[in-house]
Amino acid sequence: MKTVSASPIVHATMPSGIIRLLKLLPWLVVAALPLALPGYEPLATQVFVMILFALSLDLLVGYAGIVTLGHAGLFGMGGYTAGILSVHGITDPIVTALYGMIVAAVTGLVFGAAMLRTKGLTLLMLTMASASLLYELANKATGLTGGEDGLQGVSFTPVLGLFPFDFRGKTAFFYSLATLFLVFTLVRALINSPFGWSLRGIRENDARMAAIGCPIMQRRIIAYVISSALAGLAGALQAQTTQFVALYSLSFELSGNILIMLILGGSGRLYGAFVGVPAFMFAQDLLAKQDPANWFLGQGIILIAMVMLAPGGILGIAERAVNAIKTRRGA
Amino acid sequence: MMDTATLETRELNCSFGSNPVITDVNFKLRPGERRALIGPNGAGKTTFVNLLTGRLRASSGNVLLNGEDITQLGEVRRIRLGIGRTFQITSLFPKMTVRENVFLAVAECEGIAGKLFRSVFRYRQQFERVDELVHRVGLSDVARVPAQLLPYGRQRLLEIAIALALRPKILLLDEPAAGIPTAESHVILDIIATLPKEIAVLLIDHDMDLVFRFAQQISVLVQGSILVDGAPQDIAADPRVREVYLGDSKHGLPAVA
Numbered sequence: 001m002k003t004v005s006a007s008p009i010v011h012a013t014m015p016s017g018i019i020r021l022l023k024l025l026p027w028l029v030v031a032a033l034p035l036a037l038p039g040y041e042p043l044a045t046q047v048f049v050m051i052l053f054a055l056s057l058d059l060l061v062g063y064a065g066i067v068t069l070g071h072a073g074l075f076g077m078g079g080y081t082a083g084i085l086s087v088h089g090i091t092d093p094i095v096t097a098l099y100g101m102i103v104a105a106v107t108g109l110v111f112g113a114a115m116l117r118t119k120g121l122t123l124l125m126l127t128m129a130s131a132s133l134l135y136e137l138a139n140k141a142t143g144l145t146g147g148e149d150g151l152q153g154v155s156f157t158p159v160l161g162l163f164p165f166d167f168r169g170k171t172a173f174f175y176s177l178a179t180l181f182l183v184f185t186l187v188r189a190l191i192n193s194p195f196g197w198s199l200r201g202i203r204e205n206d207a208r209m210a211a212i213g214c215p216i217m218q219r220r221i222i223a224y225v226i227s228s229a230l231a232g233l234a235g236a237l238q239a240q241t242t243q244f245v246a247l248y249s250l251s252f253e254l255s256g257n258i259l260i261m262l263i264l265g266g267s268g269r270l271y272g273a274f275v276g277v278p279a280f281m282f283a284q285d286l287l288a289k290q291d292p293a294n295w296f297l298g299q300g301i302i303l304i305a306m307v308m309l310a311p312g313g314i315l316g317i318a319e320r321a322v323n324a325i326k327t328r329r330g331a
Numbered sequence: 332m333m334d335t336a337t338l339e340t341r342e343l344n345c346s347f348g349s350n351p352v353i354t355d356v357n358f359k360l361r362p363g364e365r366r367a368l369i370g371p372n373g374a375g376k377t378t379f380v381n382l383l384t385g386r387l388r389a390s391s392g393n394v395l396l397n398g399e400d401i402t403q404l405g406e407v408r409r410i411r412l413g414i415g416r417t418f419q420i421t422s423l424f425p426k427m428t429v430r431e432n433v434f435l436a437v438a439e440c441e442g443i444a445g446k447l448f449r450s451v452f453r454y455r456q457q458f459e460r461v462d463e464l465v466h467r468v469g470l471s472d473v474a475r476v477p478a479q480l481l482p483y484g485r486q487r488l489l490e491i492a493i494a495l496a497l498r499p500k501i502l503l504l505d506e507p508a509a510g511i512p513t514a515e516s517h518v519i520l521d522i523i524a525t526l527p528k529e530i531a532v533l534l535i536d537h538d539m540d541l542v543f544r545f546a547q548q549i550s551v552l553v554q555g556s557i558l559v560d561g562a563p564q565d566i567a568a569d570p571r572v573r574e575v576y577l578g579d580s581k582h583g584l585p586a587v588a
Contacts, residue, residue, distance in 0.1 A: 186448075194438045194446045194454065197427075201435045204424040211386075211422070212436045212497060213410040214444060222445075 027181055034173060041169035042241075047278055048176040049238050052183055054262045054273035056230035061259070062268030063191055064223040065203030066116070069124055069255050070131030071231055073111075076250030077134065078104040078232025083151045083245035084144060091157045093175070097236040104232020105225050107134075112224035116217060128252065135250040151245040165240070172241035179237060183230055188270060190226070199223055260303055266313025275314050336397050336413055336500040337361050338383060338531065343392035345375075345382055352378045354555045355392070360501060360531045365523070367534045367542040369566075370552035371575060376535050377419055379552065380503050384416050385409040415499025417490040419506045419535075425479035429470050429489055432478050433461045436496035460496070468492040468522055484511040491522055501531045508538050516541050543567070551575070 034041055053075055060066040078100035085096045115126040138145045145151055158164040163171045190196050201209045202216055210216055239245045248254055257280070265276020283302060287295035310317050338360040345353040352375045360366055370376055381387040383394060385406040393402045396412055404412075424432050437457050438444035452458075465474050468488040473481060478489060487507055494502060504523075508516040516538055523532055523545065536542050542549065542563075549566040551558045559569050566572055 189448045189450065192450045192452075193448055194434075194444045194451055197431065197435060197451055198438065198444045200427060200431075201424050204426055205422060208418075208422045208424065209435070210406055211384075211410070211416070211418075212493065213407050213439045214435075215407060219445070222447075 027177075031174070031177060034170060039168075041173040045169055045172045045176045045241050047281060048173075048180045049234050049241065050258070050261065050277045050281070051273045052176075052180045052237065053231055053234035053258055054265070054277050055180075055183060055187055055270075056227045056234060057258055057262050058267055058270070058273055059187060059190065059223060059227045059230070061262060062270075062272065063196060063203065064199045064220055064227075065206075066220065066224065067124055067259075068127035069252070069259065070127035070129070071227075071258055072250055072252070072254035073127075073131030073134045074104045074108055074228040074231035075235035075238070075254065075258075076131075076138065076245075076247075077107045078235030079239040079245045079249045080138060080145055080151065080235075081232070082236035083154045083239040086154050086156055086239075087151065091155065093156045093159050093240050096156065097179075097233055097240070100232045100236030100239075101229040102232075104235065105229040107232075108225045108228025109221065112221045112228070116220045116224060128255070131250065131252065131255055135247065135252070138247060138250055145245070145247075148247060150247065151239075154239060154243045154245060156240050156243075165243070169241070176237050176241055179233070183233065187230070191270065195219070195222070260299070262313075264302070264306055264313055266315030269313070269315045272313055272315055279314060336531070337395075338414065338501050339395040339398075340383070341393045341395065343379075343382060343394065344390045345378060345387060346390050352555050353382065353389075356552075356555070356557055358550060358557065360533055362500075362531055363529045364531045364548060365534075365546055366532070366548040366550065367536065367546035368550050368552055369536070369539070369542055370558075374552045375555040376552055377505055378555075380416060380505050380533075380535065383503060384414055410497060413498070413500035414503070415494045415497045415501065416503040417487075417494045417505055417507055419509065421483070421486045421490060421510075423478040423486060423489060423493075426477055428475050428477055429465055429481070429492075430458075430461055430474045432489055433464050433492050433496050434458065436493045437461050437464070440497045464492045464496055467495070467525055469518065484515060487511055488518070488522070491519070495526075499530065502526070502533070504532065504534045504536075506536050507534070508536055508541055513538065513540070517544075520545055 030044075033044060053071075057068070057071050060068055060071070081100040081103040082096040085091075085099055090096060090099075111130045115123060115130065118126060139147055141147070156165060159171060159175050163175070165171050191199075198209070198214055198219055202214065202219060206216055235249055238249060261276040261280040262272055263276070264280055265272035265274065284295065284299065287298035290298070306313065312319065340356055340358045343353055343356040343358070344351065356379065358379075368376055368379070378387060382389055385401075385404055385408070389402055393400050395401065396409075396414070401409060401412065424435065427435075434451065434457065435444070437460050438454075441457060443454060443457065462471070462474070465471055468491055470485060470488055470492065473485065478486060481489065487510060491504070491507060494504075504519075507519050511519070519541065526532065534542065534545055546563055548561070549563055550560045551566060551572050553575055558571060558575065559566065561569070
């Protein structure tokens with residue numbers, strides 16, 4: 001059949017230790033990047049943070065089938081939590097990141113419990129509304145958040161007490177890469193767990209899942225809370241690595257962008273976030289150079305083209321190409 | 332927990348708006364019974380099944396399991412109590428493979444479906460059960476094929492495997508043979524024959540040949556009410572039943588022996 005993957009064959013012929021090393025290889029290459037491209041650390045850090053954010057969204061969009069246009073609300077909650085704590089003297093990166101996750105998770109639980117009874121368009125509108133609510137709260141609470149000026153005076157002590165955030169962004173680079181690796185490992189374990197499979201079942205046919213005794217609402221809320229915590233972690237990382245929290249981190253624009261990045265890469269594929277985020281940022285950079293005023297036009301055209309021609313994103317195209325080559329060889 | 336169960340309804344009513352669909356139905360399904368529910372199109376058979384499984388709520392009357400009132404319990408609770416079903420319209424997880432489809436049901440049944448971090452592939456015991464069920468319905472050769480690529484008849488068999496995965500004490504089969512060529516509908520009977528004897532099975536089908544080969548007891552539902560209830564030969568001989576089916580040649584009742 002078409003969908004049989006090649007991996008079991010590879011596994012059969014190679015010792016598992018080597019496979020594991022091969023899987024680590026891309027990470028090691030990326031970790032060596034500062035040697036090859038010095039000066040690009042801050043940009044790479046931004047990419048890592050966005051990949052982490054997109055990965056948290058993939059858990060919802062790609063696996064649980066919950067499409068949200070308010071994910072930035074949770075990202076921003078994590079960012080503001082870490083930022084505000086640091087302004088008030090709690091400056092350990094890992095501690096503040098954990099607080100960011102907790103606050104985002106609790107926010108996700110409260111909103112999720114209210115919203116996830118609905119589906120489809122209604123749910124989409126509610127997610128948007130929930131994020132706008134947080135955005136306006138942050139906008140008004142200038143004493144706490146700095147409002148439109150953003151949160152100033154954010155700074156953090158060295159990671160693990162050993163690695164201070166430096167000017168060139170090396171610490172931020174490795175800190176965010178390590179966090180991304182941990183989260184990737186966690187998400188991969190999640191989607192391969194019985195829980196992850198049941199989420200796919202709910203996405204494919206929720207009525208049938210109910211009919212086999214699955215507490216759908218509970219599963220969806222758990223997925224939402226985990227995704228919220230991870231989005232909050234991404235937000236906290238953003239605050240820590242840029243030493244600034246802007247209102248943008250709660251904005252509809254960011255919610256939309258992160259969804260576009262995920263769809264561009266391919267949702268429900270785990271690696272979609274890793275492909276979509278750099279592709280989006282690259283395209284954004286290129287288009288902005290061509291026409292700084294109207295680059296949204298180019299972005300819109302790319303999005304429409306992707307949705308109409310390649311619903312599986314870039315990874316979907318790659319998958320089809322590989323399948324086509326395989327069938328040609330087979331024939 | 333008891334291995335057997337008796338499912339019963341008392342004066343069960345259900346109406347959609349002002350239209351009564353089920354009227355005053357008294358019905359009983361005993362442990363180990365092989366009963367068929369027949370009736371013309373629109374008689375309310377699927378509605379009745381939905382009332383039994385908790386998908387629909389009764390307007391009045393009661394559903395009882397082992398004498399206990401379960402009228403107010405939802406679908407999930409009733410599944411846990413052992414009421415399993417298949418759907419008239421195939422309802423699967425189309426992009427997931429046959430094994431994955433069955434695993435979802437096994438995982439829910441065994442209470443591991445909420446486990447967050449352990450890889451599914453470590454649940455060897457559960458997968459053994461999955462493979463056993465897949466084998467029982469004759470789908471081993473397509474175990475790793477996505478459900479949506481199966482021919483319709485085999486999708487029906489996967490439906491049954493999912494229902495069996497939940498270890499039902501009572502199995503409600505809503506037109507399991509619909510879409511299966513008549514010559515192959517015996518496969519359904521073969522699968523039912525492998526079930527433990529104490530499981531009660533209610534079969535709803537239009538295929539009279541299948542119904543009469545399967546059933547020990549037949550209930551005839553007409554316009555939301557039980558018209559008659561009895562052994563197959565009595566049902567086949569009943570003039571009222573023959574009248575209901577008269578002129579509807581594809582539902583032709585077998586000749587009275």
